[in-house]
Amino acid sequence: MVLEELVQIKEQELASRKKFTLRCCLAAGCVSSNAQAVKDALDRAVKEAGLEKEVEVRGVGCMRLCCEGPLVAVDPAEVLFEKVAPADCDALVATLKGVPSQLKRGDLTAPFFKHQLSIVLENCGLVDPDRIESYIAADGYLALRNVLREMTPQEVVQLVTRSGLRGRGGAGYPTGLKWATVAKTTSSRKFVICNADEGDPGAFMDRSVLESDPHRVIEGMIIAAYAVGADQGFIYVRAEYPLAIQRLQTAIRQAKQYGLLGSGVFESPFNFNIEIRIGAGAFVCGEETALMASIEGRRGQPRPRPPFPAESGLWGHPTLINNVETFANIPPIALKGAEWFAGIGTERSKGTKVFALAGKITNTGLIEVPMGTPLRTIVEEMGGGAPEGGQIKAVQTGGPSGGCIPASQLDTPVDYESLAKLGSIMGSGGMIVMDQTTNMVDVARFFMEFCMDESCGKCVPCRAGTVQMHHLLRKVMDRKATSRDLAKLEELCDMVKNTSLCGLGQTAPNPVLSTLRYFRNEYLELLQPAPKQPAAVAPATGIF
Amino acid sequence: MAAKTLTIDGQMVGAAEDQTILEAARDAGIHIPTLCHLEGVQDVGACRLCLVEVTGINKLLPACVTKVTEGWEVRTSSERLQRYRRMVLELLFAERNHVCAVCVANGHCELQNLAVSLGMDHVRFDYQHPRLDVDLSHRLFGMDHNRCVLCTRCVRTCWYIEGAGTLNVAGRGEKSKIITDLNAPWGDSTTCTSCGKCVMACPTGALFYRGVTVAEMERDRGHLEYIVTAREKKQWIV
Numbered sequence: 001m002v003l004e005e006l007v008q009i010k011e012q013e014l015a016s017r018k019k020f021t022l023r024c025c026l027a028a029g030c031v032s033s034n035a036q037a038v039k040d041a042l043d044r045a046v047k048e049a050g051l052e053k054e055v056e057v058r059g060v061g062c063m064r065l066c067c068e069g070p071l072v073a074v075d076p077a078e079v080l081f082e083k084v085a086p087a088d089c090d091a092l093v094a095t096l097k098g099v100p101s102q103l104k105r106g107d108l109t110a111p112f113f114k115h116q117l118s119i120v121l122e123n124c125g126l127v128d129p130d131r132i133e134s135y136i137a138a139d140g141y142l143a144l145r146n147v148l149r150e151m152t153p154q155e156v157v158q159l160v161t162r163s164g165l166r167g168r169g170g171a172g173y174p175t176g177l178k179w180a181t182v183a184k185t186t187s188s189r190k191f192v193i194c195n196a197d198e199g200d201p202g203a204f205m206d207r208s209v210l211e212s213d214p215h216r217v218i219e220g221m222i223i224a225a226y227a228v229g230a231d232q233g234f235i236y237v238r239a240e241y242p243l244a245i246q247r248l249q250t251a252i253r254q255a256k257q258y259g260l261l262g263s264g265v266f267e268s269p270f271n272f273n274i275e276i277r278i279g280a281g282a283f284v285c286g287e288e289t290a291l292m293a294s295i296e297g298r299r300g301q302p303r304p305r306p307p308f309p310a311e312s313g314l315w316g317h318p319t320l321i322n323n324v325e326t327f328a329n330i331p332p333i334a335l336k337g338a339e340w341f342a343g344i345g346t347e348r349s350k351g352t353k354v355f356a357l358a359g360k361i362t363n364t365g366l367i368e369v370p371m372g373t374p375l376r377t378i379v380e381e382m383g384g385g386a387p388e389g390g391q392i393k394a395v396q397t398g399g400p401s402g403g404c405i406p407a408s409q410l411d412t413p414v415d416y417e418s419l420a421k422l423g424s425i426m427g428s429g430g431m432i433v434m435d436q437t438t439n440m441v442d443v444a445r446f447f448m449e450f451c452m453d454e455s456c457g458k459c460v461p462c463r464a465g466t467v468q469m470h471h472l473l474r475k476v477m478d479r480k481a482t483s484r485d486l487a488k489l490e491e492l493c494d495m496v497k498n499t500s501l502c503g504l505g506q507t508a509p510n511p512v513l514s515t516l517r518y519f520r521n522e523y524l525e526l527l528q529p530a531p532k533q534p535a536a537v538a539p540a541t542g543i544f
Numbered sequence: 545m546a547a548k549t550l551t552i553d554g555q556m557v558g559a560a561e562d563q564t565i566l567e568a569a570r571d572a573g574i575h576i577p578t579l580c581h582l583e584g585v586q587d588v589g590a591c592r593l594c595l596v597e598v599t600g601i602n603k604l605l606p607a608c609v610t611k612v613t614e615g616w617e618v619r620t621s622s623e624r625l626q627r628y629r630r631m632v633l634e635l636l637f638a639e640r641n642h643v644c645a646v647c648v649a650n651g652h653c654e655l656q657n658l659a660v661s662l663g664m665d666h667v668r669f670d671y672q673h674p675r676l677d678v679d680l681s682h683r684l685f686g687m688d689h690n691r692c693v694l695c696t697r698c699v700r701t702c703w704y705i706e707g708a709g710t711l712n713v714a715g716r717g718e719k720s721k722i723i724t725d726l727n728a729p730w731g732d733s734t735t736c737t738s739c740g741k742c743v744m745a746c747p748t749g750a751l752f753y754r755g756v757t758v759a760e761m762e763r764d765r766g767h768l769e770y771i772v773t774a775r776e777k778k779q780w781i782v
């Protein structure tokens with residue numbers, strides 16, 4: 001593959017475009033509400049109407065408003081049909097000839113769409129994830145070509161550093177700094193890993209990116225590999241995402257056929273291969289050292305850091321590990337420049353963030369907004385607030401490692417530092433909205449149960465501490481706890497946070513701590529009066 | 545090899561650059577409590593008893609896996625560390641069925657000794673009382689999961705000193721369990737060499753010689769270190 005071929009593919013693809021395009025969402029959300037049958041019905045309807053020469057039916061990725069799926073968009077009319085059933089398809093195709101219809105139409109000027117700024121998701125819902133040509137037509141792999149032909153690896157690292165991009169996997173570590181560390185190691189073998197484990201309950205950002213635009217992630221990985229000097233990559237994706245796995249496999253095969261992966265990428269001396277590794281769905285395998293152990297074929301358990309993966313990772317070699325969304329940001333940065341990217345967002349949080357909006361909210365789905373967007377804009381304007389006149393009580397971000405932000409703090413801008421100040425974290429992008437019917441102690445208990453079940457069991461504070469914290473939260477819920485139990489719970493939160501080996505245990509107390517901080521009353525209301533006599537100090541079972 | 549100078553509990557200590565805080569402290573006569581650490585096998589930093597404070601670093605560091613750094617000021621026994629250590633022990637005692645009075649290791653148990661030395665005199669958390677098995681299928685040894693603290697000393701010994709790879713951990717979280725082969729009874733294991741090194745490694749009454757009764761399970765704690773030193777340094781005195 002050389003530039004001329006790339007341009008040629010793009011031109012051919014654009015020239016083959018028909019007068020109308022019907023984009024039918026085939027990402028997991030819509031597929032689960034029968035979108036595949038809709039796509040088939042559209043194909044049939046177009047054929048029966050004799051419009052095959054004028055209309056292309058394209059299966060695409062996520063078009064954001066998952067709760068209204070299956071979604072079908074019409075180009076160039078800019079119409080979005082919602083909740084399309086196979087039986088609607090004849091009428092839908094007829095609208096192309098100007099026949100009016102009763103089909104439900106989405107309002108593309110609504111705040112849900114208007115406030116979005118698509119960088120990571122710019123092709124999501126537009127390109128056909130199963131066809132590399134469709135990605136190339138949207139300037140796909142052009143960034144890779146420019147990088148390989150016009151930049152040294154050091155310049156690529158500097159580009160990413162200047163962009164201010166921070167890791168989207170949760171902790172927000174500066175991506176450029178991570179790349180520079182791996183690039184500086186002198187090892188003859190290095191690896192690049194894409195973390196697509198996405199285990200947070202309620203999160204589906206990475207899944208949507210992989211299902212909708214897999215080539216973008218692959219392109220980001222190839223650029224990263226060139227920058228740090230790696231020749232082998234792995235994508236670690238959970239088995240629960242079969243569609244993402246299938247689309248990645250297709251994408252890797254196509255990229256190889258076009259000489260974009262393998263030996264001599266873009267006819268340069270640079271070689272790079274990608275293999276997929278399928279995780280069995282343990283949450284802890286998203287933690288980088290556990291993930292690497294799992295790729296190596298060992299038990300997926302974290303190990304103490306240092307050494308960090310950048311220094312000693314897969315099989316002891318320097319390894320760059322980034323999240324799906326982090327890699328997906330790379331091609332646009334390489335195409336449009338670090339300054340363009342750094343111009344979006346806030347002082348210390350650059351670019352955009354993808355969130356999966358879920359819970360007690362009118363519009364659930366996928367959104368991408370500039371960093372610094374106030375939470376209120378997201379949940380009230382874009383999300384449309386709580387359904388059926390309910391009232392938003394809190395917003396949970398960061399999943400089991402995050403916290404609950406009370407409605408009174410909704411004016412907080414979404415960036416790494418502001419969320420941390422409130423006792424939550426940005427996390428990977430799950431955002432769960434809760435209304436007045438939600439019991440916050442139960443929310444804390446739910447997340448603690450999750451951490452307890454997902455603890456790998458290696459270190460004592462997390463393995464046994466989550467069990468005790470969960471037990472105490474249960475006791476509070478059952479109205480059997482006293483103020484002494486609450487004190488024990490708080491003491492355990494402090495201990496588990498400060499003594500656990502990996503991020504899972506260190507952050508497991510966060511949902512409890514943040515609900516205690518903002519909704520302490522709900523705990524107090526459930527407490528029993530403390531017994532007058534101090535409880536006997538002797539344990540129930542003799543130890544000594 | 546370059547030397548590093550640091551202070552541990554206010555005392556100036558010299559250490560080789562590849563030494564851990566635990567080793568440097570031990571050489572200086574400063575005791576840091578440990579449970580998952582076992583001389584001779586690689587450390588995993590799992591029990592968190594050896595956590596120490598270092599001035600200027602807001603995370604606690606496990607002494608057994610943290611290499612010394614020039615100029616560090618290390619504190620090994622602040623009030624906070626002692627409180628955390630007692631809680632680790634409380635959590636362990638509440639997790640399984642540690643009934644010392646009827647245990648083979650009573651009087652020779654590292655868990656019990658730690659409780660005494662760290663002043664953990666009662667458990668404030670509710671006992672979980674799990675129902676767990678005892679595997680008595682092996683001709684020479686027994687495994688009582690009620691007494692196991694999941695330190696994995698036996699597993700590491702089996703893999704890295706004996707090289708048999710019989711023992712392993714299955715399950716996760718509180719359901720973690722030491723298994724032999726692919727969770728078959730120990731007596732049916734085709735890989736176990738019956739060397740007994742795991743029994744020597746176990747800090748509690750979880751692994752024992754068949755036939756011992758209450759408080760009889762004594763073991764030679766120095767033996768594994770002796771084997772490893774002899775192998776690696778060709779030196780027969782530890």
Ligand SMILES: Cc1cc2nc3c(=O)[nH]c(=O)nc-3n(C[C@H](O)[C@H](O)[C@H](O)COP(=O)(O)O)c2cc1C
Nearest residue numbers: 167168169195198199286287288322323326503504
């Ligand atoms: C318990 C736990 C689970 C994690 N799960 C994920 C995950 O599913 N996806 C992810 O990208 N990072 C996850 N991480 C963070 C990774 O360890 C790592 O920091 C991240 O992949 C680095 O990528 P980034 O720099 O691009 O954010 C998890 C961390 C912990 C402690």
Ligand code: SF4
Nearest residue numbers: 456458459462502505
């Ligand atoms: S904190 Fe939890 S998940 Fe992490 S190593 Fe410890 S037991 Fe395993």
Ligand code: SF4
Nearest residue numbers: 692693695696698746
């Ligand atoms: S059997 Fe003994 S050595 Fe093995 S993990 Fe349990 S307590 Fe540790």
Ligand code: FES
Nearest residue numbers: 589591592594608
């Ligand atoms: S001895 Fe260091 S963590 Fe157990």
